[in-house]
Amino acid sequence: MKVEGQVRIPSGCTIAAVISKEGKRMSGDIIYNAMKPMHDRSNGLGGGFSGYGIYPEYKDFYALHLFYDSRATRKKCEEFLKDRFEIVKSEKIPTRTIPEIKDEPIIWRYFVAPFKSLLARCNLMKKNSSLERS
Numbered sequence: 001m002k003v004e005g006q007v008r009i010p011s012g013c014t015i016a017a018v019i020s021k022e023g024k025r026m027s028g029d030i031i032y033n034a035m036k037p038m039h040d041r042s043n044g045l046g047g048g049f050s051g052y053g054i055y056p057e058y059k060d061f062y063a064l065h066l067f068y069d070s071r072a073t074r075k076k077c078e079e080f081l082k083d084r085f086e087i088v089k090s091e092k093i094p095t096r097t098i099p100e101i102k103d104e105p106i107i108w109r110y111f112v113a114p115f116k117s118l119l120a121r122c123n124l125m126k127k128n129s130s131l132e133r134s
Contacts, residue, residue: 018031066110084114086112086114090108090110092107
């Protein structure tokens with residue numbers, strides 16, 4: 001099967017959004033039903049979701065969900081990430097096996113903090129910091 005980039009997939013993506021202006025938790029049924037038409041999209045992988053506030057224990061970090069076609073690609077990307085971010089947590093995203101999907105990608109989740117913001121948060125970028133005095 002040709003992948004995105006090797007073939008134009010004109011109906012490959014869509015966007016839907018739901019938000020609680022009151023900041024209250026809600027069922028995922030609304031967004032799930034909005035994404036149902038994407039089940040049979042042209043690349044065969046189905047629809048995807050994006051969310052805000054779904055990882056409250058990692059609220060101070062960026063959540064990156066990446067799809068890889070091989071372990072080698074994953075390792076190369078992780079080298080790139082490690083040069084630019086502190087990786088707080090890294091793990092495979094649990095998925096359900098669907099027999100119709102062949103050669104499924106490796107789906108990985110990272111929680112990261114940019115080095116600069118991490119240093120600023122620890123007051124290490126300020127002049128006369130404890131590092132400069134030692």
